[in-house]
Amino acid sequence: MFVLLSIAVLLAISTYFYMRLPKFGKAPSGKRLERMMQSPNYKDGKFQNISYTPNLTVGYSMVGILVDMFFKKHPRRKPVDPIPSVKTDLLNLPKDADVLVWFGHSSYFMQIDGKRFLIDPVFSGNASPLPGTTKSFKGSDVYGVNDFPNIDYLIISHDHYDHLDYETIVALRNKVGKVICGLGVGEHFEHWGYQAEQLIEKDWNESVQLGDNFTINTVPGRHFSGRGFSRNNTLWTSYVLETPVGKIFIGGDSGYDTHFKTIGQRFAPIDLAIMENGQYNVAWQAIHTLPHETLQAAKDLGAKRLFPVHSSKFMLALHEWDEPLKELTKLNNDTLPLVTPMIGEVVDLKNQHQTFKQWWKTVR
Incomplete structure (x- = not known):
């Protein structure tokens, strides 16, 4: 009993000090917290979704999910072959090129009319605070911070590790003009050496x-936030970027809900x-769309083209690595142009009218 108690105490102490490392960020405080508390979306000490959003779908439990994950077989969760890629010279793009380049x-x-945007960059090769636990797929890390020109606007959807990567954000610090993020997320950036005047923190709408x-x-969006044991102490958000060449919906993470139709009524066509x-x-359908919901959400937005992301780099779910692209393509059946x-x-x-190959078909 003494040995077990000693191990538990040692583990608790180790966890305490490990979670004080800079990568975990910092909880909002002071004037930033005061501003958050004035938000209509901040209630009972945390941000809330518009609709009730359970952590798990009715009928599922965390114990059951862990048993399923660790003791049942789920083939092809990561590819055998390297993910194919193209190495575009981002440092020497023509100034009049309006382009988007995806990194998995x-x-x-995005470079649009001379302005440069970088969204949710993760280039450390890991989407977890624990080294080596959520490693990127082979071939998906062909870009690094040195491949980028100066960035006018770094846009962050929320502070989860697969969207806000400490190592990448610190390495980018001298290349970023402004950071646009949800309320409270700026606390992480200041903790990591960014200046207050660089930060644009906004509430929804x-x-x-x-x-x-x-x-x-x-x-x-319909999601959640948090980098430690506290959840929803910063705001997750989606964006509509209005540019001289059109409107772009930057979705981040979100479960399906009525907000997509509301956004479409305000901004369509996208x-x-x-x-x-x-x-x-x-099991977590309330906070991540299933493929048929992604298609419906795009229709709700009045989208002319759909670019499906959040795949092909990290193994964060139990489905086959290429299922998202295969399933969406099948369900879409050429109804909506896919990017x-x-x-x-x-x-x-x-x-x-640009078309794209179904590159995932050649990858095992």
């Missing part, structure tokens, strides 16, 4: 004028909807 999962770069006919609008489609499970580039392949934002 939910990380992508707010707008920021970026100049030159660019506006970014914060809109709701020229390109970038939406999560991957790392889903019926499915390889990692690094250039997407021409001015070309609504």
